[in-house]
Amino acid sequence: MANEAVQTTPTQMSVGEEIMIQMNDVHKWYGQFHVLKNIQLTVHKGERIVICGPSGSGKSTLIRCINRLEEHQRGQIIVEGTELTGDLKHIEQVRREVGMVFQHFNLFPHLTVLDNLTLGPIWVRKMAKAEAEESAMKYLERVKIPEQAQKYPGQLSGGQQQRVAIARSLCMNPKIMLFDEPTSALDPEMIKEVLDVMIELAQSGITMICVTHEMGFAKTVANRVIFMDGGEIIEENEPEEFFNNPVNDRTKLFLSQILHH
Amino acid sequence: MANTTEAAATYAVGQHPDLAPPASTVGVVGWLRANLFSSWVNTLLTLASLWLLYIVIPPLLNWVIFDADWTGESREDCSRVGACWVFIKVWFKQLMYGRYPDQELWRINTAYALLAGAGVLLFIPKFRWKHWVGVFLLLVYPVIAFQLFVGGDITFSAVNLLLFGLIVAGGVIRFVPALQSKPWMGTFGKVYPLAVAVVLLWWLFGPSLAAFSIGSFEFIETPLWGGLFLTLVIAVVGIVASLPIGILLALGRRSEMPIIKAICIAFIELWRGVPLITVLFMASVMFPLFLPEGMNFDKLLRALIGVMLFSAAYMAEVVRGGLQAIPKGQYEAAEAIGLSYWKMMGLVVLPQALKLVIPGIVNTFIGLFKDTTLVLIIGLFDFLGMAQLAGTNPDWLGFAVEGYVFTALGFWVFCFGMSRYSQHLERKLHTGH
Numbered sequence: 001m002a003n004e005a006v007q008t009t010p011t012q013m014s015v016g017e018e019i020m021i022q023m024n025d026v027h028k029w030y031g032q033f034h035v036l037k038n039i040q041l042t043v044h045k046g047e048r049i050v051i052c053g054p055s056g057s058g059k060s061t062l063i064r065c066i067n068r069l070e071e072h073q074r075g076q077i078i079v080e081g082t083e084l085t086g087d088l089k090h091i092e093q094v095r096r097e098v099g100m101v102f103q104h105f106n107l108f109p110h111l112t113v114l115d116n117l118t119l120g121p122i123w124v125r126k127m128a129k130a131e132a133e134e135s136a137m138k139y140l141e142r143v144k145i146p147e148q149a150q151k152y153p154g155q156l157s158g159g160q161q162q163r164v165a166i167a168r169s170l171c172m173n174p175k176i177m178l179f180d181e182p183t184s185a186l187d188p189e190m191i192k193e194v195l196d197v198m199i200e201l202a203q204s205g206i207t208m209i210c211v212t213h214e215m216g217f218a219k220t221v222a223n224r225v226i227f228m229d230g231g232e233i234i235e236e237n238e239p240e241e242f243f244n245n246p247v248n249d250r251t252k253l254f255l256s257q258i259l260h261h
Numbered sequence: 262m263a264n265t266t267e268a269a270a271t272y273a274v275g276q277h278p279d280l281a282p283p284a285s286t287v288g289v290v291g292w293l294r295a296n297l298f299s300s301w302v303n304t305l306l307t308l309a310s311l312w313l314l315y316i317v318i319p320p321l322l323n324w325v326i327f328d329a330d331w332t333g334e335s336r337e338d339c340s341r342v343g344a345c346w347v348f349i350k351v352w353f354k355q356l357m358y359g360r361y362p363d364q365e366l367w368r369i370n371t372a373y374a375l376l377a378g379a380g381v382l383l384f385i386p387k388f389r390w391k392h393w394v395g396v397f398l399l400l401v402y403p404v405i406a407f408q409l410f411v412g413g414d415i416t417f418s419a420v421n422l423l424l425f426g427l428i429v430a431g432g433v434i435r436f437v438p439a440l441q442s443k444p445w446m447g448t449f450g451k452v453y454p455l456a457v458a459v460v461l462l463w464w465l466f467g468p469s470l471a472a473f474s475i476g477s478f479e480f481i482e483t484p485l486w487g488g489l490f491l492t493l494v495i496a497v498v499g500i501v502a503s504l505p506i507g508i509l510l511a512l513g514r515r516s517e518m519p520i521i522k523a524i525c526i527a528f529i530e531l532w533r534g535v536p537l538i539t540v541l542f543m544a545s546v547m548f549p550l551f552l553p554e555g556m557n558f559d560k561l562l563r564a565l566i567g568v569m570l571f572s573a574a575y576m577a578e579v580v581r582g583g584l585q586a587i588p589k590g591q592y593e594a595a596e597a598i599g600l601s602y603w604k605m606m607g608l609v610v611l612p613q614a615l616k617l618v619i620p621g622i623v624n625t626f627i628g629l630f631k632d633t634t635l636v637l638i639i640g641l642f643d644f645l646g647m648a649q650l651a652g653t654n655p656d657w658l659g660f661a662v663e664g665y666v667f668t669a670l671g672f673w674v675f676c677f678g679m680s681r682y683s684q685h686l687e688r689k690l691h692t693g694h
Contacts, residue, residue, distance in 0.1 A: 069596060092599055102590060102593065109613065110613050110616065119598065119608060120598035123604050124599040172599065
C-alpha cells in the first residue's frame with residue numbers, strides 16, 4: 001500500500017447534479033458464467049468512484065462495459081445520454097467521451113510517445129496535426145514527462161508508460177475517465193508517480209471510476225467506494241464509513257485481508 | 262593461477278582497474294581457437310572441410326573463369342574446356358527481353374531507369390519526400406510502365422494518368438483529416454464524390470471521345486515479351502498485388518461477420534490447395550472456354566491474375582500469423598480512444614503485425630519470384646524459359662549448363678537483394694529496445 005503517497009490536502013471537489021453514467025439492471029454472462037448481476041449504478045458529474053473487490057468479482061468487466069469493450073446482455077447502460085446498444089455510431093460516440101487507462105498500459109509500441117498521444121485527436125477528433133501536438137505536449141507536461149515525447153514506449157519505465165497512457169486518454173478531452181487497475185502491473189517505487197498524477201486529475205473535477213486496491217488513494221480522493229463480489233455490488237458508501245464501519249461480512253473480510261497483511 | 266592471486270593482492274578493495282582479457286581469448290588466435298579448433302573433433306572437422314574446399318573450389322573456378330571462353334561470336338569459338346560464355350553473349354538480348362523488337366527496347370530500359378531512379382531516392386536517408394516517391398511508384402509508375410510496355414495512344418494514357426492522380430490525391434485529402442488544414446480542402450472533400458463520378462463516366466465513354474492525339478507507341482503484343490523482362494513483370498505485379506489482397510483476405514478471415522469470413526476461408530483454402538501449375542493451366546486453357554464467343558483476354562493477363570490470386574492466398578496466411586501475435590490490449594486501447602475498425606487496423610494493428618511478419622512476407626515474395634518460371638508451361642518464355650529455349654537451339658546444343666548457371670545467378674541476385682532489403686527494413690522499423 002502506498003498510503004504515504006497520498007498525503008496531499010484534499011481540495012474542494014464538488015459533485016454535480018448532472019448524471020454521467022446510468023446503469024440499470026445490467027447483467028452479463030461469459031457463456032454459462034454469470035459475471036455481472038443486477039448492477040444498479042448512477043454516476044454524477046465530478047464523482048470519483050473507487051471499485052474494489054476480490055479478483056474475479058466482475059469489477060473490471062463492469063467498467064469495461066461502460067465503454068463497450070464488453071457487451072452486456074441485459075439491462076441498460078446510458079453514458080452521457082447515449083444508450084449503449086449494438087449501434088456502432090452510439091458506441092463510437094461514447095468512446096470519444098470516455099477515456100480508459102489499462103493495467104498493462106497498452107501503448108502503441110510502433111509509435112513515439114507524441115504520436116501515441118496525437119493519434120486519437122487527429123484521426124477521431126479530426127484535429128490539425130500542429131494543434132494536436134501542442135495539446136499533447138501540454139498533457140505530457142501535466143504528467144511530468146515532456147522530455148520523453150520523441151521516445152518509443154519500449155524505452156520508458158512502467159511508471160512513465162502508465163503516465164503516457166493517462167496523457168493519451170486525456171488528449172481526447174474525455175468527460176469520464178476509467179482506470180482498470182492502473183498500478184497493479186507497476187513496481188512499488190513507480191506506483192507513487194502514477195497515483196500522484198491520478199490524484200491531481202481527480203482534483204481537476206473530472207468524473208472518474210477507478211478499479212484499484214490502493215486504499216490510500218480511495219481514502220484521499222474517492223467520494224464513493226464500491227465493493228463487489230461474485231458479480232454483485234455488495235456495498236457502497238463514502239470512504240470514511242466504508243473503511244471504518246463496513247456493514248457486510250464479506251466487505252469486512254476483504255478489508256481485513258487487504259489492510260492488514 | 263599464481264598470477265591472479267598476485268593481481269588480487271596488488272590492488273586495494275574498490276580500486277581494481279579494468280585489465281585486458283587474456284590474449285588467447287581475443288583477436289585472430291582467440292577466434293580460431295573458439296570456432297575452429299576448440300576440441301579434437303572440431304579440429305578434424307575443420308581439416309576435413311578445408312580438404313573439401315580444396316577439391317571443389319579450384320575446378321569450379323577453372324570452369325567458370327580461367328578455362329572459360331569469353332570472346333567470340335559463334336559456337337566455333339568455344340574450346341569446350343571450361344564454360345562458354347559466348348553462348349550467353351549471343352543470346353543475351355533474348356534472355357533479357359525475349360522477342361521484344363530491337364528498336365523498341367528503349368521503352369523497357371526507360372521503365373527500368375525510372376524504377377532504379379525512384380529506388381535510389383528511397384535509399385537516401387536524408388531525402389524528405391520519400392512518401393511522394395512511394396506514391397509515384399505505387400500509383401503513377403504502373404500507368405507509365407503499362408503505356409511503355411504495351412504501347413498505344415499516348416494522349417489517352419496521359420489524360421488517364423492525370424485523372425487517376427487527381428482521384429487519388431483527392432481521396433487522400435478527403436479521408437486523411439490531418440491534411441484538411443485549408444478551408445478549400447474541406448469544400449473539395451464535399452464535391453469529391455461528384456468528381457469521381459465524372460471521371461468514371463469519362464473512363465466508360467472516353468475512348469470514343471478521344472479524337473485528338475499527340476502520338477502513339479507501336480503496340481507490342483505480349484507473346485513477344487520474354488526473358489528477364491517478363492519474369493520481372495510477372496513477379497512485380499504478383500508481389501505488389503498479393504500484399505494488399507492478402508491483407509484483406511487475412512482481415513476477412515478474422516472477421517466476426519460469418520459470410521465474409523466463410524468467403525475468405527473458402528478463397529484461401531481453394532487457392533492454396535491447388536498447385537500453381539494447375540492455376541496457370543486453368544487460366545490459359547480452361548478459362549477461355551467459359552468466356553462468350555469472341556471475348557478474349559490476353560494470355561499474360563490471365564496468367565498474371567492467376568499468379569496474383571495464388572500468392573495472395575499464401576500472403577493472407579502469413580499476415581494472419583502477424584495479426585494473431587498482436588495482443589488484445591492493442592485492439593482495446595485503439596477502440597477505447599474511439600478509432601473505427603479500419604482506422605484501428607490501418608494505424609495500430611497492421612503496422613505492428615506486418616512488421617512482425619516481414620521475414621514471412623519476403624519468404625513468400627522470393628517463392629513467388631522463382632515460381633514465375635512455371636509460366637513456361639503455358640508457353641510464356643521468361644528468363645529461365647529463354648535460357649532453355651536457347652539451349653535447345655540446334656546451333657547451340659550442349660550449352661544448356663551455361664544457360665542454367667547464368668539464370669541461377671540472375672535469380673540469386675534478385676532474391677538475395679530482397680532478403681537484404683527485408684533485413685534492412687526490420688532494423689529500421691525496430692522500436693522494441
